[in-house]
Amino acid sequence: MVDMNTLQAIYGGTFDPVHYGHLKPVEILANLIGLQRVIIMPNNVPPHRPQPEATPAQRKYMLALAIADKPLFTLDERELKRDTPSWTSQTLAEWRAEEGPDRPLAFIIGQDSLLNLPSWHRYETILDNSHLLVCRRPGYPLLMKEEQHQRWLDEHLTHNVEDLHTRPAGKIYLAETPWFDISATIIRERLQQGLSCDALLPPAVLDYIHAQGLYQQSADA
Numbered sequence: 009m010v011d012m013n014t015l016q017a018i019y020g021g022t023f024d025p026v027h028y029g030h031l032k033p034v035e036i037l038a039n040l041i042g043l044q045r046v047i048i049m050p051n052n053v054p055p056h057r058p059q060p061e062a063t064p065a066q067r068k069y070m071l072a073l074a075i076a077d078k079p080l081f082t083l084d085e086r087e088l089k090r091d092t093p094s095w096t097s098q099t100l101a102e103w104r105a106e107e108g109p110d111r112p113l114a115f116i117i118g119q120d121s122l123l124n125l126p127s128w129h130r131y132e133t134i135l136d137n138s139h140l141l142v143c144r145r146p147g148y149p150l151l152m153k154e155e156q157h158q159r160w161l162d163e164h165l166t167h168n169v170e171d172l173h174t175r176p177a178g179k180i181y182l183a184e185t186p187w188f189d190i191s192a193t194i195i196r197e198r199l200q201q202g203l204s205c206d207a208l209l210p211p212a213v214l215d216y217i218h219a220q221g222l223y224q225q226s227a228d229a
């Protein structure tokens with residue numbers, strides 16, 4: 009019999025700011041595959057993108073507000089404590105060393121991140137240490153850009169949820185989560201233009217953004 013309580017998942021991101029497009033697909037994913045806990049892990053130095061507008065402390069605080077009434081989520085500060093780029097391969101290797109070789113571990117990403125994954129630092133080691141759980145995201149193709157990366161994806165794909173709970177690592181699961189057409193970029197742009205973001209992120213996070221005067225200046229200013 010499969011023990012549905014052992015699979016642990018980390019959800020990494022910049023979360024500048026956290027929004028419903030982060031939270032809702034992952035809550036649905038957790039229900040779909042029987043995940044009891046999701047560890048949200050904000051990065052300190054995002055490797056492949058412009059640096060965030062909010063400070064690490066502000067991004068962490070917004071996450072804490074967003075998950076305050078959601079027992080599914082806990083917060084992990086390990087990457088916030090590192091000043092070097094937040095390489096996921098390094099984080100997952102450390103996590104694997106802590107958890108031992110047998111525990112099923114997973115890293116959650118959106119479809120856009122999957123497409124870029126072959127450009128990540130030592131990406132091929134990620135599946136040595138964890139599974140990948142991928143949430144759908146509108147506006148991104150289903151196929152990898154290069155044939156060799158599509159082959160890599162196909163070789164590791166599973167449609168069997170039991171694989172995720174019984175194997176420690178090595179599988180990619182494309183979850184049939186609904187589309188949420190929300191991005192932190194759109195939220196920052198709307199806030200800068202003084203437009204409403206009420207439906208896009210939790211009210212407590214939005215109140216904090218206004219109280220801190222965050223995202224009101226153009227990023228180019």
Ligand SMILES: Nc1ncnc2c1ncn2[C@@H]1O[C@H](COP(=O)(O)OP(=O)(O)OP(=O)(O)O)[C@@H](O)[C@H]1O
Nearest residue numbers: 021022023029117118121144145188190191192193
């Ligand atoms: N609307 C969404 N649907 C599914 N996954 C998402 C969505 N928004 C973000 N994600 C996923 O959440 C993780 C963290 O994303 P991130 O913090 O960069 O948010 P973002 O909205 O993409 O930010 P930005 O617009 O600043 O690039 C990534 O794996 C990303 O693919």
Ligand SMILES: O=C(O)c1ccc[n+]([C@@H]2O[C@H](COP(=O)([O-])O)[C@@H](O)[C@H]2O)c1
Nearest residue numbers: 020021022051055056094095096128129
């Ligand atoms: O390790 C890498 O090379 C790497 C490159 C890009 C992104 N990541 C991680 O992927 C997660 C989502 O990234 P982002 O930029 O969409 O917030 C976050 O945890 C990043 O630290 C990791």
